[in-house]
Amino acid sequence: MSSNSSRPSSSDSAPLPPTAAAVTRVPSEPADQPVGRFRHEALAVVLRITDGRLTVLGWQRGRDPFSGAWAVPSGPLTQTETVGAAATRYLAERVDLTQIAHLEQLETRSEPGRDPFDRTIATAYLGLVPADVDPRLPDNAAWLPTDDLPPMAFDHESVIKSAVERLRSKLSYTNLGFALAPREFTISELRQLYVAALGHDVSATNLQRVLTRRSQLEPTGSVSASSRAGGRPAKRFRFVERSMRVTDPFAALRP
């Protein structure tokens, strides 16, 4: 379940940013608490099942801070866009990724020390890309396995962990599988996606029944050819709806 716990204070040992003499806007503010302005950036944690593993889109930084480390696509807001729009924009600009099946706000990180050069507040988004979408990535970008991340810049590793948690929760009580799956698929293909995303085994039998009972799946009528090893050809299915919906509002304590 999405356990967004609080992230209280702990603003010790925070190096004061060297820039930006604070702009006092409202005269009645006390002088010791100036109204500051802050760099604000959007982080896009884009997850996808790649070769049976849950991976995140990263790119390798070319300059300090954290030169050589990996980071999630990000960038500052313009004066007129929302954070969500900025996340979408940077994905398109930086890695030419426009086929996001789902995007939702994750959390905002504001620890003063998270960017050692200049204090930056970051609002992270969770994006999902279907497994059959495989955009051409720039040379310095790659899909990184979430269970074996390389050294990450800033607090990106912990933001990715949050995103994975969020995805795992929502796979249970929403129809979010549509955002990982191709438009059509067999149950065993879908099973592999769920196994990769959840990190534990899933029974194809029960997966089909659960998703069917919740009216998430419908058969397309077509069947896949059986593989070279033989076997019965699998029916193909699709998700009934391709936008997020809560399919299993938790029933405890209900009216």
Added chain:
Amino acid sequence: MSSNSSRPSSSDSAPLPPTAAAVTRVPSEPADQPVGRFRHEALAVVLRITDGRLTVLGWQRGRDPFSGAWAVPSGPLTQTETVGAAATRYLAERVDLTQIAHLEQLETRSEPGRDPFDRTIATAYLGLVPADVDPRLPDNAAWLPTDDLPPMAFDHESVIKSAVERLRSKLSYTNLGFALAPREFTISELRQLYVAALGHDVSATNLQRVLTRRSQLEPTGSVSASSRAGGRPAKRFRFVERSMRVTDPFAALRP
């Protein structure tokens, strides 16, 4: 359920803030997308059961914008604190409220038009105050019924709605009831709190059993005196743990 849906673009008709000639920090940024700095404030949506209703702490604004409307406690960050620390600080400073049983980050709003004077990004927190804590409030502050809010400033009404949604979800799958309840209580007192928070009826019988099965409740050993109308004296209970824990990770698709 916490349905954090994305909140994409829609950055039309946004009045450009008149201040702050954008500070270009990284030379390689394109000139038409300057790296801006933004006012950033913390919003504290504090919920409490007051007289059997779910209420939110608000105060009446004395100046524009939205003079006379109600708002949730808020204020800008200082240069060295996190957003969570700012939320906590404003609650203490503005309404002398320090007995928050639970605080968690909710969401960040960044629509350019949300503050008509000066673009401000706001990160909202959800705070909970036990029903037996009744802090003295300043004259211009009050507990407002969440199901019948007065006209609210900015986007505060919709942020409050999000907070109520979050609370209702988490009451189902976590032990968050501890943050609404007094240290000791009878089952029927607890039932009234859940009814107020969830907005629908709850059976005392089943509430007790559900919370006991999940090891959230334990008897204190003491009993309440029966009321003037007679009746069996009620046992008193307490929450076993008073920090948030997921007690019912949703079971579908589990290993």
Added chain:
DNA sequence: TCAAAAGTGTTTTACCTACACCCATGT
């Protein structure tokens, strides 16, 4: 005919709701 893969039927377990009934107190 056999192996492999897909799909269905059935059993078991867990949890939650509903409801009847018993318990302890004041009047």
Added chain:
DNA sequence: ACATGGGTGTAGGTAAAACACTTTTGA
């Protein structure tokens, strides 16, 4: 006694996991 509110026992329903079994194909 009896009304009032508190607490427990039990039956019924729903959902999911586990597992045995059938179906459909290729070799």
